[in-house]
Amino acid sequence: xxxxxKRLSSSRKQDLMVCLLGIGLVxxxxxxxx
Amino acid sequence: MSNNYASANGAPLPRTFAQEVIDSLPxxxxxxxxxxxxxxxxxxxxxxxxxxxxxxxxxxILAIIVGIAIRNTVGVPQIMRPGLRFSTIxxxxxxxxxxxxxxxxxxxxxxxxxxxxxxFFLFMSAIVLMWVGKxxxxxxxxxxxxxAGLSVCGVSATIAVAPAVNAKKEEMAYSIAVVLMFGLLALxxxxxxxxxxxxxxxxxxxxxGVGIINSAQVLAAGFGFSDEAGIxxxxxxxxxxxxxxxxxxxxxxxxxxxxxxxSCEPVNKKQIILSKFPVFVLGFLAVVMMNTMGMLSDPxxxxxxxxxxxxxxxxxxxxxxxxxxxxxxxAGVSGFVVGxxxxxxxxxxxxxxxxxxxx
Numbered sequence: 001x002x003x004x005x006k007r008l009s010s011s012r013k014q015d016l017m018v019c020l021l022g023i024g025l026v027x028x029x030x031x032x033x034x
Numbered sequence: 035m036s037n038n039y040a041s042a043n044g045a046p047l048p049r050t051f052a053q054e055v056i057d058s059l060p061x062x063x064x065x066x067x068x069x070x071x072x073x074x075x076x077x078x079x080x081x082x083x084x085x086x087x088x089x090x091x092x093x094x095i096l097a098i099i100v101g102i103a104i105r106n107t108v109g110v111p112q113i114m115r116p117g118l119r120f121s122t123i124x125x126x127x128x129x130x131x132x133x134x135x136x137x138x139x140x141x142x143x144x145x146x147x148x149x150x151x152x153x154f155f156l157f158m159s160a161i162v163l164m165w166v167g168k169x170x171x172x173x174x175x176x177x178x179x180x181x182a183g184l185s186v187c188g189v190s191a192t193i194a195v196a197p198a199v200n201a202k203k204e205e206m207a208y209s210i211a212v213v214l215m216f217g218l219l220a221l222x223x224x225x226x227x228x229x230x231x232x233x234x235x236x237x238x239x240x241x242x243g244v245g246i247i248n249s250a251q252v253l254a255a256g257f258g259f260s261d262e263a264g265i266x267x268x269x270x271x272x273x274x275x276x277x278x279x280x281x282x283x284x285x286x287x288x289x290x291x292x293x294x295x296x297s298c299e300p301v302n303k304k305q306i307i308l309s310k311f312p313v314f315v316l317g318f319l320a321v322v323m324m325n326t327m328g329m330l331s332d333p334x335x336x337x338x339x340x341x342x343x344x345x346x347x348x349x350x351x352x353x354x355x356x357x358x359x360x361x362x363x364x365a366g367v368s369g370f371v372v373g374x375x376x377x378x379x380x381x382x383x384x385x386x387x388x389x390x391x392x393x
Contacts, residue, residue, distance in 0.1 A: 012313060014122070014123060014126075015126070015312065015313035015314040015317075016313060017123065018123055018126040018127050018130060018314045018317060019130060019313065019314055019316060019317030019320070020317075021123070021127045021130070022126075022127045022128075022129075022130025022131045022133075022314075022317050022318075022321065023130065023317055023320055023321060023324075025127070025130075025131050025338065025341045025345075026130075026131060026133075026134055026321050026324060026330070026334075026338050026341075028337075028341070029134070029330070029334045029335075029337035029338040029341060030329060030330060030331075030334045032334070032337050033331055033333040033334040033337055034331075034334075
């Protein structure tokens with residue numbers, strides 16, 4: 001997994017980070033209202 | 035920025051994550067200050083007749099304008115610059131969170147229409163620009179950069195196409211400058227035009243989603259009209275970036291066909307499409323699925339919308355603070371004429387299409 005992540009281009013890494021950040025924020029919104 | 039971290043032989047040492055964070059803090063504080071200032075000041079502007087009647091400036095647009103004003107007047111100190119590089123991350127994060135506003139059914143309704151319109155305008159503008167470029171004897175590499183920038187997604191499409199068509203740095207700057215200048219003008223012109231023509235949220239969202247090219251400017255212009263228009267413009271924007279790999283492939287093939295000097299053979303079509311696919315769109319779709327499965331209550335959607343708005347606001351403030359008007363001069367007069375003519379024609383046709391096809 002780590003070696004796969006290392007092989008990714010910087011824009012791909014940024015996109016993956018954006019996905020995690022965005023989905024993380026949605027989970028925070030769910031947790032704040034549960 | 036000077037590097038204070040060097041090894042014994044003078045080579046710079048790799049920066050740790052903690053160092054990167056510390057370096058970014060001053061700039062991030064400036065971004066937050068501009069975003070909060072725009073958010074507070076926008077409602078106050080409504081007290082003035084001019085802004086009430088003729089120029090409605092929502093916080094999203096104001097954040098970009100204030101950022102540009104700061105960067106191009108007093109300037110941004112060197113120490114703050116590392117913190118200004120998160121505009122793309124913030125804007126894309128906002129787009130992922132925006133998925134909370136859609137169910138799969140709603141997305142199919144708006145997205146189906148969006149994909150049809152985007153497909154037509156995107157490929158048409160790219161092909162027209164390649165044709166015009168040939169007629170006015172513009173270099174193929176520059177024409178391909180402009181075609182990518184003015185059809186798909188300003189900055190990222192230009193950067194994606196440039197290596198494939200052997201574009202020079204100046205040609206990339208030229209293309210990006212035209213796209214950003216047109217978008218800045220559209221930010222000011224589109225919202226009052228939408229009000230003047232009494233466009234519905236759906237019509238205006240589609241108009242700005244097709245007519246403006248840069249992602250952040252599409253979203254700012256959409257939210258500058260209304261929240262609903264901003265969300266619809268966002269879906270059109272996603273539709274546009276999904277086509278990015280296909281446009282890159284088409285322009286690469288067209289440029290190769292025109293210029294035998296380009297060393298772009300053999301073109302690996304599958305590799306181009308996979309490598310240019312915007313992965314963050316999958317994050318948006320994942321959030322749409324979470325909402326469709328009922329994981330988000332109404333209050334949670336409201337909270338997520340707040341996160342989305344702040345992500346956009348901070349992203350737009352960063353974009354304003356990194357926009358140097360002197361860079362925009364790179365396009366020169368002829369570049370602006372060709373670029374603005376095609377972009378204005380596209381926006382005009384988009385307006386006619388939304389008036390005719392969308393209620």
